Amino acid sequence: APQNRPADYLIVGGGPSGLVVAEQLSRDPRKHVVLLEAGPDSSLDPLPAPEVWQGRALGGGSVVNGMGYCRGAQSVFDEWALLSGNEGLSWESMFDAFKATTHFQEDVHPADQVAINQSSFGDGPLEITTQRFQLALDRPFVDKLSSSLDLTEIDFVSGYGIGVTEQVDAIRAGNRTRSSAWTSFGWLAANRPNFEVRHNAWASKIEFTGKKADGVTYNDTLTGSFNTIRAREIVVAAGAIGSPHLLMLSGVGPADQLEAVGIQVVQDSPQVGQNLLDHHYVQLVYETIPEMGTTWQLEHNETAAQEAEAEYAANGGGLKGIPDGNVFAAFRIPDSVFDGLGDYHVSLPEDRPHILHAYTTAPFRTEFANYSTISPFTALVQPEGAGNITINSSDYRDMPVINSASWATPADRAAITYAYKEYRSLFTSPELSPYAPVELFPGANVTTDDEIWDAIQRGSGSFHHPMGSVAIGSALDPNWRVHGVAGLRVVGTPAAPNLVTCHPQGTAYALGYRAAMDIAAADGVHIL
Ligand SMILES: Cc1cc2nc3c(=O)[nH]c(=O)nc-3n(C[C@H](O)[C@H](O)[C@H](O)COP(=O)(O)OP(=O)(O)OC[C@H]3O[C@@H](n4cnc5c(N)ncnc54)[C@H](O)[C@@H]3O)c2cc1C
Numbered sequence: 001a002p003q004n005r006p007a008d009y010l011i012v013g014g015g016p017s018g019l020v021v022a023e024q025l026s027r028d029p030r031k032h033v034v035l036l037e038a039g040p041d042s043s044l045d046p047l048p049a050p051e052v053w054q055g056r057a058l059g060g061g062s063v064v065n066g067m068g069y070c071r072g073a074q075s076v077f078d079e080w081a082l083l084s085g086n087e088g089l090s091w092e093s094m095f096d097a098f099k100a101t102t103h104f105q106e107d108v109h110p111a112d113q114v115a116i117n118q119s120s121f122g123d124g125p126l127e128i129t130t131q132r133f134q135l136a137l138d139r140p141f142v143d144k145l146s147s148s149l150d151l152t153e154i155d156f157v158s159g160y161g162i163g164v165t166e167q168v169d170a171i172r173a174g175n176r177t178r179s180s181a182w183t184s185f186g187w188l189a190a191n192r193p194n195f196e197v198r199h200n201a202w203a204s205k206i207e208f209t210g211k212k213a214d215g216v217t218y219n220d221t222l223t224g225s226f227n228t229i230r231a232r233e234i235v236v237a238a239g240a241i242g243s244p245h246l247l248m249l250s251g252v253g254p255a256d257q258l259e260a261v262g263i264q265v266v267q268d269s270p271q272v273g274q275n276l277l278d279h280h281y282v283q284l285v286y287e288t289i290p291e292m293g294t295t296w297q298l299e300h301n302e303t304a305a306q307e308a309e310a311e312y313a314a315n316g317g318g319l320k321g322i323p324d325g326n327v328f329a330a331f332r333i334p335d336s337v338f339d340g341l342g343d344y345h346v347s348l349p350e351d352r353p354h355i356l357h358a359y360t361t362a363p364f365r366t367e368f369a370n371y372s373t374i375s376p377f378t379a380l381v382q383p384e385g386a387g388n389i390t391i392n393s394s395d396y397r398d399m400p401v402i403n404s405a406s407w408a409t410p411a412d413r414a415a416i417t418y419a420y421k422e423y424r425s426l427f428t429s430p431e432l433s434p435y436a437p438v439e440l441f442p443g444a445n446v447t448t449d450d451e452i453w454d455a456i457q458r459g460s461g462s463f464h465h466p467m468g469s470v471a472i473g474s475a476l477d478p479n480w481r482v483h484g485v486a487g488l489r490v491v492g493t494p495a496a497p498n499l500v501t502c503h504p505q506g507t508a509y510a511l512g513y514r515a516a517m518d519i520a521a522a523d524g525v526h527i528l
Helices: 016-025 074-084 091-101 138-149 181-189 239-249 255-260 295-300 302-315 410-426 449-458 505-523
Strands: 007-012 033-036 102-104 126-128 163-166 195-198 201-209 212-220 226-236 280-283 285-287 327-331 355-360 373-380 388-390 401-403 438-441 460-462 488-490
Touching: 007 016, 007 212, 016 033, 016 181, 016 505, 033 201, 033 226, 074 091, 091 102, 091 505, 126 181, 138 163, 138 327, 138 410, 201 226, 201 239, 226 239, 226 505, 239 388, 280 410, 295 302, 355 410, 373 410, 410 449, 449 460
Parallel strands: 007 033, 007 226, 033 195, 102 126, 226 488
Antiparallel strands: 163 327, 201 212, 212 226, 280 373, 280 460, 285 373, 285 438, 327 355, 355 373, 388 401
16 A cells, blocks of 8 residues: 555454454455554564553454453443443443354354353354363363352353353364464455554554644564554554553653653643453462363373374364363352442442352463362452552553552452452352362461461462553543544443453453444444
């Protein structure tokens, strides 16, 4: 495409949301769509941004994520419609967007074990399928959590937030390989003459003429040169960390923070970088039994590794054909946990869980590298505390300062402490303890409340689910435009008003789809 013609749409970021927007808008052959992605092109060679562990390749987070696909509680989306003034974010409308972005591919799996409503999927590019193999603990886990927590086995794609599930995944059923934003939406659009993708193109600054955004300067990380692309409309889809960072580097953000590092203020936008929400977890680690397939088995037990290899070669099944976490439960904890701690958690709509319990067979802690382990982990699903992103450098290569605000309020701390104790006790039950005979972390000697709180702090991590840092309805107008400037939108996870109740990638695709519909309607794009 001619370099000197301004792009109609210049999209920064090639993750789920950016690629959906690009694919949709480039259906109009009159629109010249350019997408810049900081990472490399190969979905086999992802480079996560190490500091925050977001995906950094064509496909974004969908190239490195755990592939779990869900949507969660519908009340979240109805609240988004209210908060944003954008009716397209209601559950009813988002359900159509979830369907339009995915299709369900039946796989070889005993049907009675997966409660999945296939009509919750449409004929969109992202392929979703079930597991082809179960870990020894999966069914006991589902049964025990159902009975102890009074949960029903449900799918998390039809509007439910509370229950227990064997999750579905963004996996191509035929060959058990990852279905990513690049291999779905990217491939669909890649050969259109009006669509241009530049990878290894690290956007360093959005250019403005006055208050009109009209270009993006990027560093070509293969040659080191800087280029500027002019555009009529710029759509930032750089994830919940990268998007506010790029805005701030470009002069759009809290004026005092920008001035402190010598960035010329284009627009004082105090909300850019605020409202950073994430799912934080805390882990347990158990030495497990030989019957449990674990990552350790694949790496250290030659017989188990050969069996896994053979089964994967034969039918794409076995330990190598699954992601390392299959089952989870999402549920509410008793209101009494929050006595005297305010009504935030208690007053959440009834379909929203407080807590998510899951487990993985991947090693969580390097000190147990010599053990075959399972790591149950429990996460706060709707935290009260929100963090933020600021900058302490005007150099685009320096990471922003991330205040993740895990366990930030007394009620959040009470919830995670309750959940951690309760989860630990489930693993001493007759049903689950056979799979978890030896507790390695925090360890049997950790018993008092102080010791448990210390363990929670040492065993915490991010689910890598940041959302909300450039929220629609506060930092953005209802059509995804950054307040106070022209020609600049933000889409995807940063634009979410708050957190979904389970894994967010499905929502990232659907948000991209909704944004594309809104942009098309406002700008007269004909999506064919
Ligand atoms: C390790 C990990 C595990 C996860 N597991 C799951 C899971 O199992 N299920 C699930 O649903 N979700 C999971 N997620 C989350 C999910 O992948 C994200 O929510 C989703 O990818 C967000 O989509 P997005 O398009 O908003 O942003 P992203 O996917 O983050 O895409 C943003 C893209 O923008 C690019 N970019 C950023 N800054 C710039 C710049 N200045 N110039 C050019 N390009 C830029 C990035 O390189 C990236 O490719 C996981 C995430 C991680 C990191």
